[in-house]
Amino acid sequence: MEFEGSGQHHPTDDEIVSYLGHELEGEALQRLERHLTQCTRCRQEVIDAKEILRTPRRIRWPVLAPVAAAAAVLVLFFSWPQSDGLPTGEPIHREAPTELGVAPIPVSPIGSTVELGALVWTRVPRADRYRLTLFEAEGTVLFRANTVDTLAFLPDSTTLQAGRPYLWRVEARVGWDVWEASDLVEFQLEGGSQLDGTTSPKPRPGGPR
Numbered sequence: 001m002e003f004e005g006s007g008q009h010h011p012t013d014d015e016i017v018s019y020l021g022h023e024l025e026g027e028a029l030q031r032l033e034r035h036l037t038q039c040t041r042c043r044q045e046v047i048d049a050k051e052i053l054r055t056p057r058r059i060r061w062p063v064l065a066p067v068a069a070a071a072a073v074l075v076l077f078f079s080w081p082q083s084d085g086l087p088t089g090e091p092i093h094r095e096a097p098t099e100l101g102v103a104p105i106p107v108s109p110i111g112s113t114v115e116l117g118a119l120v121w122t123r124v125p126r127a128d129r130y131r132l133t134l135f136e137a138e139g140t141v142l143f144r145a146n147t148v149d150t151l152a153f154l155p156d157s158t159t160l161q162a163g164r165p166y167l168w169r170v171e172a173r174v175g176w177d178v179w180e181a182s183d184l185v186e187f188q189l190e191g192g193s194q195l196d197g198t199t200s201p202k203p204r205p206g207g208p209r
């Protein structure tokens with residue numbers, strides 16, 4: 001089955017495993033991420049591969065560590081309303097986690113991205129809802145979304161600058177007020193515009209002719 005938009009065949013299992021291990025770079029990474037945003041079948045492949053690998057919390061983010069730590073601290077200040085105090089008179093029922101990781105895994109975008117499409121993550125089997133949070137690297141929340149789907153689009157009002165790092169995470173609701181959070185992942189948009197304010201728009205390749 002071919003996808004006209006990407007013009008690419010489906011990635012191999014090896015490529016998906018490499019992707020999950022953050023071993024893909026450059027063009028190969030961009031090609032696969034673009035494909036994942038368009039191909040539900042391959043997103044499912046990513047989910048399956050992840051369950052085989054069983055490395056839900058062990059993905060390494062060597063470059064990210066300081067930024068992620070700083071952002072994680074700030075997340076505490078942006079905690080969710082329903083975590084304010086314990087509800088009285090309601091049973092607190094926390095189910096034991098299954099042997100499989102129940103946290104969603106961010107799929108795309110991660111790392112250097114040419115063009116931002118949907119933010120895509122893996123499905124968590126028992127989750128009935130997801131919430132996405134996009135941060136600036138300093139920890140400011142840029143965007144939040146609640147969805148039952150495993151992807152979300154940024155609204156037009158949320159503009160991202162090329163060359164700046166952004167962080168996002170997604171949480172999955174797996175029980176009554178029980179949320180499993182993904183790792184924070186970083187991405188940045190490649191582009192002609194620089195941090196010094198040159199904002200000349202760059203024509204985007206790939207338009208239909």
Ligand SMILES: [Zn+2]
Nearest residue numbers: 010039041042
């Ligand atoms: Zn595919």
